[in-house]
Amino acid sequence: xxxxxxxxxxxxxxxxxxxxxxxxxxxxxxxxxxxxxxxxxxxxxxxxxxxxxxxxxxxxxxxxxxxxxxxxxxxxxxxxxxxxxxxxxxxxxxxxxxxxxxxxxxxxxxxxxxxxxxxxxxxxxxxxxxxxxxxxxxxxxxxxxxxxxxxxxxxxxxxxxxxxxxxxxxxxxxxxxxxxxxxxxxxxxxxxxxxxxxxxxxxxxxxxxxxxxxxxxxxxxxxxxxxxxxxxxxxxxxxxxxxxxxxxxxxxxxxxxxxxxxxxxxxxxxxxxxxxxxxxxxxxxxxxxxxxxxxxxxxxxxxxxxxxxxxxxxxxxxxxx
Numbered sequence: 001x002x003x004x005x006x007x008x009x010x011x012x013x014x015x016x017x018x019x020x021x022x023x024x025x026x027x028x029x030x031x032x033x034x035x036x037x038x039x040x041x042x043x044x045x046x047x048x049x050x051x052x053x054x055x056x057x058x059x060x061x062x063x064x065x066x067x068x069x070x071x072x073x074x075x076x077x078x079x080x081x082x083x084x085x086x087x088x089x090x091x092x093x094x095x096x097x098x099x100x101x102x103x104x105x106x107x108x109x110x111x112x113x114x115x116x117x118x119x120x121x122x123x124x125x126x127x128x129x130x131x132x133x134x135x136x137x138x139x140x141x142x143x144x145x146x147x148x149x150x151x152x153x154x155x156x157x158x159x160x161x162x163x164x165x166x167x168x169x170x171x172x173x174x175x176x177x178x179x180x181x182x183x184x185x186x187x188x189x190x191x192x193x194x195x196x197x198x199x200x201x202x203x204x205x206x207x208x209x210x211x212x213x214x215x216x217x218x219x220x221x222x223x224x225x226x227x228x229x230x231x232x233x234x235x236x237x238x239x240x241x242x243x244x245x246x247x248x249x250x251x252x253x254x255x256x257x258x259x260x261x262x263x264x265x266x267x268x269x270x271x272x273x274x275x276x277x278x279x280x281x282x283x284x285x286x287x288x289x290x291x292x293x294x295x296x297x298x299x300x301x302x303x304x305x306x307x308x309x310x311x312x313x314x315x316x317x318x319x320x321x
Contacts, residue, residue: 060161
């Protein structure tokens with residue numbers, strides 16, 4: 001091979017190599033509106049043409065908003081699934097600084113997402129921009145991934161999340177308005193959230209629905225705010241039932257640990273995260289005919305790395321690998 005030809009090939013080879021460190025080298029900004037922006041970690045640039053990419057894995061972090069750690073977990077899953085080279089791995093950061101419980105350092109024009117009340121995990125409105133919700137962030141990310149000028153061979157987008165990220169994904173699945181418009185299949189993987197948004201007043205046990213707030217958003221359909229308030233209850237029901245979902249539930253996620261929601265509204269859904277996931281999946285199947293899948297991951301508790309690097313999870317996310 002001539003030196004000139006080798007020089008021409010080098011940029012292509014460098015561009016195709018996945019970025020696999022949770023550092024600024026593997027980040028870029030996603031712009032929302034005119035100037036607001038949020039950070040993502042990614043294994044491949046989103047604005048460069050890459051014909052090798054056939055799958056995207058978006059991993060939503062938990063309440064700690066540690067997108068760097070979740071990026072590492074998602075990369076580990078892609079490595080074990082033999083999919084690093086043909087998967088773009090992404091971990092968005094929902095940075096928040098309310099001066100109290102959440103004190104992330106925000107960059108210039110970085111969106112400040114609410115971390116309490118109707119927060120980022122349920123499509124809440126941003127603190128710094130009342131026209132944006134946290135679900136608008138993922139809407140824009142999905143539209144960007146579906147562009148053929150960047151990823152012409154993309155066949156599947158997996159939107160996954162654990163714990164608070166699982167809450168984000170289960171509610172985003174039922175509420176988002178881009179799913180059918182992308183031209184790319186989307187699978188939602190919900191792992192070990194503390195609560196779900198029920199579609200009516202039914203709960204696993206009638207005696208559990210004792211508090212006045214048990215059916216209010218984000219636990220139910222009443223008093224919806226943010227992104228979800230734009231849709232009718234009937235629309236939310238239809239979308240939840242018709243879209244593909246896999247619930248990844250840790251066999252050992254049975255203890256009230258790691259930010260477990262013990263509020264009356266959450267306890268109405270079950271005594272543990274495992275029980276709540278099993279009950280919600282059975283409820284949407286029996287009452288709304290949702291064809292959702294439940295996968296129980298053996299020997300895993302409330303641990304994202306354990307869940308997403310286990311063989312049952314790899315088969316869900318990378319079924320063709």
